[in-house]
Amino acid sequence: MTFEPTIVGFLCNWCSYTGADLAGTSRVKYAANVRSIRVMCSGRVEPTFVIKALYEGADGVLIAGCHPGDCHYQEGNYKALRRYRLLRRVLPEYGIEPERVRLEWVAASEGERFAKVVDDFTDQIRRLGPLDIKESIAQSLIDDVVNHEEEATKDIGDVNEA
Amino acid sequence: MSERIGVYVCHCGTNIAGKVNIDEVVRFAEGLAGVELVRDYKFMCSDPGQAMIQKDIEGDLIDRVVVASCSPLMHENTFRKVCERCGVNPYLFTMANIREQCSWVHVDMGDSTAKAKALIAAAVSRTKFLEPLPKREVSINPRTLVIGGGIAGIQAALDLAEAGKEVVLVEREPSIGGHMAKFDKTFPTLDCSACILTPRMVQVGQHPNIKLMTYAELDEVNGYVGNFTVRVRNKARYVDPELCNGCGMCWEKCPGTRVPRKGNVHEKLSLGPTTSIYMPFMQAVPAVPVIDSGTCLYFQKGKCRVCESVCERTAIKYDMEDTFEEFEVGNIIIATGFRTFDPRVIKRYGYGALPNVMTSLDFEIMNCAAGSTSGAILMADGSEPKSIGIVHCVGSRDKHYNEHCSRVCCMYALKYAHLIKEKTNAEVFDFYIDMRCFGKGYEEFYDRLLGEDVRFVRGKVAEVSNVPVNVVEEGKLVISVEDTLVGVVRRVPVDMVVLCTGLESSVGLAEVATMCNVSVGKDGFIIEKHPKLGPVSTATDGVFIAGACQSPKDIPDTVAQASAASSAVLSMITRGMIEIESATAEINEKKCSGCRICNNLCPYLAITFDREKGVSVINEALCKGCGTCVAACPSNAIKAKHFANEQIFAEIEGLLSV
Numbered sequence: 057m058t059f060e061p062t063i064v065g066f067l068c069n070w071c072s073y074t075g076a077d078l079a080g081t082s083r084v085k086y087a088a089n090v091r092s093i094r095v096m097c098s099g100r101v102e103p104t105f106v107i108k109a110l111y112e113g114a115d116g117v118l119i120a121g122c123h124p125g126d127c128h129y130q131e132g133n134y135k136a137l138r139r140y141r142l143l144r145r146v147l148p149e150y151g152i153e154p155e156r157v158r159l160e161w162v163a164a165s166e167g168e169r170f171a172k173v174v175d176d177f178t179d180q181i182r183r184l185g186p187l188d189i190k191e192s193i194a195q196s197l198i199d200d201v202v203n204h205e206e207e208a209t210k211d212i213g214d215v216n217e218a
Numbered sequence: 219m220s221e222r223i224g225v226y227v228c229h230c231g232t233n234i235a236g237k238v239n240i241d242e243v244v245r246f247a248e249g250l251a252g253v254e255l256v257r258d259y260k261f262m263c264s265d266p267g268q269a270m271i272q273k274d275i276e277g278d279l280i281d282r283v284v285v286a287s288c289s290p291l292m293h294e295n296t297f298r299k300v301c302e303r304c305g306v307n308p309y310l311f312t313m314a315n316i317r318e319q320c321s322w323v324h325v326d327m328g329d330s331t332a333k334a335k336a337l338i339a340a341a342v343s344r345t346k347f348l349e350p351l352p353k354r355e356v357s358i359n360p361r362t363l364v365i366g367g368g369i370a371g372i373q374a375a376l377d378l379a380e381a382g383k384e385v386v387l388v389e390r391e392p393s394i395g396g397h398m399a400k401f402d403k404t405f406p407t408l409d410c411s412a413c414i415l416t417p418r419m420v421q422v423g424q425h426p427n428i429k430l431m432t433y434a435e436l437d438e439v440n441g442y443v444g445n446f447t448v449r450v451r452n453k454a455r456y457v458d459p460e461l462c463n464g465c466g467m468c469w470e471k472c473p474g475t476r477v478p479r480k481g482n483v484h485e486k487l488s489l490g491p492t493t494s495i496y497m498p499f500m501q502a503v504p505a506v507p508v509i510d511s512g513t514c515l516y517f518q519k520g521k522c523r524v525c526e527s528v529c530e531r532t533a534i535k536y537d538m539e540d541t542f543e544e545f546e547v548g549n550i551i552i553a554t555g556f557r558t559f560d561p562r563v564i565k566r567y568g569y570g571a572l573p574n575v576m577t578s579l580d581f582e583i584m585n586c587a588a589g590s591t592s593g594a595i596l597m598a599d600g601s602e603p604k605s606i607g608i609v610h611c612v613g614s615r616d617k618h619y620n621e622h623c624s625r626v627c628c629m630y631a632l633k634y635a636h637l638i639k640e641k642t643n644a645e646v647f648d649f650y651i652d653m654r655c656f657g658k659g660y661e662e663f664y665d666r667l668l669g670e671d672v673r674f675v676r677g678k679v680a681e682v683s684n685v686p687v688n689v690v691e692e693g694k695l696v697i698s699v700e701d702t703l704v705g706v707v708r709r710v711p712v713d714m715v716v717l718c719t720g721l722e723s724s725v726g727l728a729e730v731a732t733m734c735n736v737s738v739g740k741d742g743f744i745i746e747k748h749p750k751l752g753p754v755s756t757a758t759d760g761v762f763i764a765g766a767c768q769s770p771k772d773i774p775d776t777v778a779q780a781s782a783a784s785s786a787v788l789s790m791i792t793r794g795m796i797e798i799e800s801a802t803a804e805i806n807e808k809k810c811s812g813c814r815i816c817n818n819l820c821p822y823l824a825i826t827f828d829r830e831k832g833v834s835v836i837n838e839a840l841c842k843g844c845g846t847c848v849a850a851c852p853s854n855a856i857k858a859k860h861f862a863n864e865q866i867f868a869e870i871e872g873l874l875s876v
Contacts, residue, residue, distance in 0.1 A: 100845030
């Protein structure tokens with residue numbers, strides 16, 4: 057049986073959630089792998105939400121917000137973008153492929169686009185395979201210690217010295 | 219946790235039941251922790267459906283509610299009201315969207331059912347952690363701002379003013395009237411545009427409830443529904459409206475040239491005086507001229523000052539400066555109208571390069587009885603044309619420019635054909651793709667034109683050229699087109715070409731939209747709340763739209779929409795109060811470390827710093843509940859009500875439990 061990923065989506069109320077609804081009203085068909093949570097703004101999405109989702113069994117996380125300049129709360133989506141970029145750089149530290157987390161801009165009128173984003177992302181996660189997060193984290197810790205043992209166990213002296 | 223959650227699964231006819239196994243979902247929900255009972259029904263939003271929930275609450279069986287049905291954007295309010303009626307706080311309710319984002323979009327019933335279960339598990343999980351929230355109400359200022367003084371703005375302003383409410387109408391041109399003031403006749407009745415518009419314009423100018431600000435632009439909007447603070451820039455006219463009596467001596471004597479006085483007929487087209495001090499047209503409201511400093515001899519070269527010397531009322535004030543005015547309103551109606559597509563970019567149509575190629579707006583102005591040709595249809599050299607070609611869909615229905623249909627062009631093309639036949643002996647060729655005559659009396663008008671000896675050719679014009687290939691074409695503009703009904707390619711020589719340029723949103727609409735916190739779509743028009751059920755509302759409470767700024771439309775539809783918008787505003791004003799979002803953010807003083815990272819994140823400036831206590835504080839009246847500060851707090855000291863971390867974590871756990 058081929059692997060079917062489970063993806064958690066965080067959709068902002070004003071643009072992407074509305075856009076996803078529009079896909080529904082227009083009866084556009086797309087993959088059933090994304091399960092969404094509605095937040096008021098993509099700026100509400102914390103990195104902890106993403107980690108929590110991956111930890112609880114998600115193979116991928118999609119964050120969708122309004123296009124830059126169109127955020128219902130002015131700038132929340134820019135904050136989401138900043139956090140997302142930083143998060144993507146941190147994920148490999150835990151052995152998690154950064155491609156498992158994606159940020160997309162979906163407007164309220166973009167039902168078709170939402171469907172396409174879901175299909176694309178689902179496909180990408182399918183190709184990446186399932187995420188065994190506990191295994192990934194454990195492996196990254198081992199990697200730190202075993203493969204960089206010298207670095208990891210170097211005597212750095214008295215931390216209180218100038 | 220002693221919450222008793224009632225789960226209600228809706229069939230929505232076959233909309234959900236057709237793709238989600240309701241029985242399976244019900245049995246699944248019964249097994250979820252915290253769920254007291256599960257019911258299903260054909261239409262939960264109906265009276266009997268709502269009564270079901272009511273009965274369970276009043277029978278003290280449940281104290282929290284989950285409804286698995288359509289999108290919360292559809293019915294969250296409906297079910298929140300049910301809860302409220304029965305004494306359950308409306309914020310102890312969650313909806314699981316198993317329709318728009320489940321049954322309607324997935325193909326396999328197994329997939330839809332599994333996803334529905336996950337969504338319901340998430341909703342139930344979240345509901346356990348919900349907290350009751352108090353209702354928040356704000357009052358509505360009965361004054362309204364209308365942006366744009368075309369027929370849409372005029373209609374909306376008059377509706378409100380006649381209802382006894384104050385209106386401020388802001389128009390950036392020196393006069394109200396918009397595009398309608400530039401038309402000669404309107405389709406399909408061919409009544410005179412100015413005749414039906416000017417009485418309304420005068421009414422606006424004289425109405426005690428309307429404050430008319432012309433030659434003024436929106437500068438800033440702050441606040442929220444019922445309580446907006448607006449700043450408008452009054453541009454300097456250099457003529458004092460309090461003193462001016464509209465006598466016209468100034469433009470009679472003005473030597474400055476705003477519109478070329480030499481050159482061909484088409485370059486000189488104008489409705490009002492062509493001088494530097496001018497009124498845009500003779501029936502302007504207010505009847506106060508304005509100086510075009512770009513061509514005025516005094517502003518450019520320090521000479522002249524003739525207008526000042528002939529003005530008996532000493533109304534000319536060269537030292538006037540732009541001023542700003544601030545005022546408060548409760549609601550805003552955006553009625554900024556449209557601009558016509560500039561066909562210069564379509565080089566093969568020759569506009570701007572070849573003489574006698576005009577846009578529809580040029581042609582309208584030429585036809586105006588009050589215009590520079592007194593309504594005569596003339597070629598650039600002043601002679602009468604013997605043949606005219608009218609080209610449809612210029613810049614519309616075109617993937618390279620605008621995909622949308624501009625709705626009015628087929629009708630105004632027919633109008634032009636009629637006017638040409640009425641005023642000249644010219645042959646008329648009409649090149650169309652479709653004939654869109656959708657309105658009342660429109661098809662009949664088309665039928666009338668069919669009998670007026672107009673040559674209709676079905677084909678999108680490929681090119682307008684002045685290069686002849688034979689003697690007949692010399693000195694003519696040649697239209698190349700495929701006559702699709704007959705199946706031949708034609709070259710049609712004509713004297714003049716009128717391009718039916720499409721409608722786009724006004725210049726500067728994007729800025730106005732940003733100021734009013736509404737969105738603009740890919741096509742450049744403002745996005746309405748709902749394309750069918752909410753054409754005049756927007757996602758921002760208190761901001762409404764009317765007319766062509768929403769999408770291209772004719773005058774009857776514009777007037778209807780303007781009245782719809784004013785009706786929506788009157789409904790707010792009559793209610794006097796409106797409920798606003800209770801789900802705001804709150805800082806826990808004890809957890810706040812005073813790092814102030816949140817202070818600069820709030821776009822509404824709702825967060826300040828209490829120096830005494832050393833903590834940040836959120837002003838609840840300004841907070842809109844976006845959650846940006848919540849996500850940023852390194853101490854987890856800010857709680858987003860109704861979207862708190864524990865609620866979202868619970869939702870995530872529920873989503874992934876299936």
